[in-house]
Amino acid sequence: MVIFVLLTYASLFGAAFILPFALINERGKWREMGWHATGWIFLNAFIGYALPMSLYCYGLLDTTSSYAVIFLNLIPLATFILPVLFRMETLRIWSVVGSLKVAGVLFSVGGTMLISLYKGKALHLWNPILKNHPKEQTTEGASNQLRGTIFLLGSSFTFACWYLLQSKVLKVYPYKYWSSMATCLVGGLQTAIIGIILNTDKKAWKLGWDFDLVTILYSGALATAGKYCLNSWVVVKRGPTYPPMFNPLSVVFTILLASIFIGDEITVGSLLGTTMVLVGLYTYLWAKSKEVRDE
Template sequence: MKAAPLPPPADDDEEMAAWKAPAAMLLVQLFNTGMVLLSKVAIGGGMFVFALLTYRSLFGAAFILPIALLRERGKWKEMDWHAAGWIFLNAFIGYAIPMSLYYYGLQDTTASYAIIFLNLIPLTTFILSFMLRMEPLRIMSTSGSLKIAGVVVSVGGTMIISLYKGKILHLWNPVFHPHNEDAASHQLRGSIFLAGSSFMLACWYLIQSKVMKVYPYKYWSSMTTCLVGGFQTALAGLIFRRDKNAWKIGWDINLLTVVYSGALATALKYSLNSWAVSKKGPSYPPMFSPLSVVFTVVLGSIFIGDDITIGSLIGTVLVIVGTYIFLWAKANERLEK
């Protein structure tokens, strides 16, 4: 008599994804936090913004290249002039302009303030999509009402952070003391730069669907975008500053910032996000974005002495709550469809 067949083994991939996916997303937010904090220290110490952008993107391209060769072998041959034109535009709108504005805004403000604007990008993208009639609003539906509420709460939180400081909470002594003189005197200018950066990145997300249609290979597309973005920022840097010393880099915080940004905050972050999307869907990674605000506020205060004020705490909580409301409504809307 034959023994009854054993039941099929549990899907190990699904079980591993249950804990690996949130762990991967936590790492992504920590990578974002580290990039912003290191960039603030490097720029505050005098590093030329366009040199940082150029080296970061070229390192990112170098780290993504092996992944592209393994995962999308031979697909580079399918890139024609039409696709190359869209990738050039992709790099210009998605990297050269917004990251230049972001780093100059970071130079004029603080890390905990600048990170807020990265979390407003999904909301800005939604507003642009609605204005361009690329996405319906559905005010009468629960999801539509919640999305509007999330936008209002998040924008309100950002305004509180910008306009109201309140009492400074001296919780601990910072580990480092970077140059922060400009953060107080150029807050308005920095806010304009950061808002412009968020707007351009929102526009960039809107052209991603077109880029993927003309060249549907994400690793080669990302690698070439980083490469082209590096050349674009290098050209802009040479126009603004011809001094060779501005482009020199030694064994210091500047080199650490470049390698960290290229390896962890670009290549590894992209890979983890792509894996999470394949396991949990496109709405999963953004759900963790507000954590970068918490990480940056706390770690920025501990390591580089960013002030924690009553206003920044209230505004940060509102931005996080508003972003979560919006992202939850967005995910729920996809399920309803």
């Protein structure tokens, strides 16, 4: 599928999926969505959906699923660094907690770099369930991987900005279902406009009863609607830096499932790098929880 077609349909279906929850649980609250809140939601949709998802899909196109998911680990690191830079959070670097947080950040970044730069021996643990499509190691492939890496880095950074922006949106308009529905709707319209400009072929927008439709339904209901609603709920309860700290679990599941189903290689480098990322991030989580208890 054309990437912007997929993103448009997934986002619009996600909005339709959330709408009944908004009508039932937040009846009539859409009337409180003034121009100020609308402006923030428009920015929220662009920073939180249209831009990062486009970059992520293009990065995924140039790499593999198990490689792309590693970059989700940069999101919690960026959500840690950005509040410090903008003085939204104080970093007590000379304290034990502050030192552990910095160590966790550096360890996680090192693990991500290790996965990117070092492959090592491939571990053929099982035969894939679906047909494997091996990639030849060519100069073009290396160039595409570099381009994909740049796209994935951009996606992770904009996603991190979205978590901080989401907390602002919920202060301006504190209704998670309507704000999530509006974000999905506006994000779908944004990607539709970009998609129409880049691809004028009407056939690209036609849907059939095939795997493309399954992908859209899954992406719309769970990866878009479910993700935005749950993230909004957790941001209200625990703050913007809490939800992305669970991204490392995506790495474990994706590398394992990609190997089982489509035959992506599990390498020594990916195992070592993933271990470093997990240790670093959960060191940070432990330090963060201790910091909250001490306060």
